[in-house]
Amino acid sequence: MSAALECRDLRAGFGEHTVLRGVTLSVPSGGVTAVMGPSGCGKSTLLRCFNRMNDHLPGFFHQGEVRALGRDVYDPSWPVDSLRFAVGMVFQKPNPFPMSIADNVLFGPRLLGIRQRQELSEILESSLRAAHLWDEVKDALHASALKLSGGQQQRLCIARALACKPQVLLLDEPSSALDPIATARLEETVLDLASRITVLWVTHDLQQAARVSQHVAFLYMGELVEEGPTAEVFANPRNELTERYLTGRFG
C-alpha cells in the first residue's frame, strides 16, 4: 500500500514551544486514518503540516521531511495553492463564505480558471452530491450559505473542498460543533468519499475513531506513541499509554 501522506522526524512548533517531537508517520492511500490523542498533544499542528496551513502562523518552525502524494510539500516547483487544492481541509467550525451555496462550491474552480458554464454546473452538482447535500439544496443554490444548518454548512465545506478535486482531505474535528444526527450524516458522507480519496481525520472521540477509520495514530505530548489498523490497536494496544487512553485511565 503506498502512502498518501508521510512525515519523517518531524519537529515543529511555535517560537520556543516545540509541539511535535520527531514524528514519523505514514498515512496509507485511500480510506480513513484517524489521529487521536489528548488535548494539546499536537494533532492539529500535525494535520496542518501536510498542507502547510501552519506556515503563516507567528513563530511557526519545522524540521524534518513532510510529503504529500509522493512530493515534498516544500518543493519550490509545487505552489502552495496547488498543494492545498490537492490536499483539501475542513475545519472544526463550519466556515462557509458569506455568499451563495453555488458560489461557495465554485470558489475554488473559478480560482483555477474554469469559466465554462456547463463545466461549472457539472462541478457544482457532482460536488454537492458527493457531499450528500444536493437533494437538500438543489432548489436553493443561490440562497446564502449562512442560512444552512451547522451540519449542512459542514457538508457544504466538504463540497467546496471536493470541487477542487483533492486527492486527500484533512478533517480537523469536523463534527465537534454538530449534534449526533448531523455527526452521523457527516460520517456517512466521509465514509462514502473514502472509497475514492484519502482522509486524515483528527478526532477527540474514541468511538468516532473506531467507527470511521481503518487506520489509527495515537499522539501523546508531541510524540507518535502507536499506529496501526484501528481494529488491532483498539483490541490489542501495544503501548501502555495507548491502552490507558483507550480505557479512559488517563491521568
Ligand SMILES: Nc1ncnc2c1ncn2[C@@H]1O[C@H](COP(=O)(O)OP(=O)(O)OP(=O)(O)O)[C@@H](O)[C@H]1O
Ligand atoms: N498558533 C499557535 N501559536 C502558538 N502555539 C500554538 C499555536 N497553535 C497551537 N499551539 C500550541 O501547540 C500545542 C498543540 O496544539 P494543537 O492544536 O496542535 O493540539 P491538539 O492536539 O490538536 O489539541 P486539541 O485537541 O485541544 O485541539 C498547544 O500547546 C497549543 O497551545
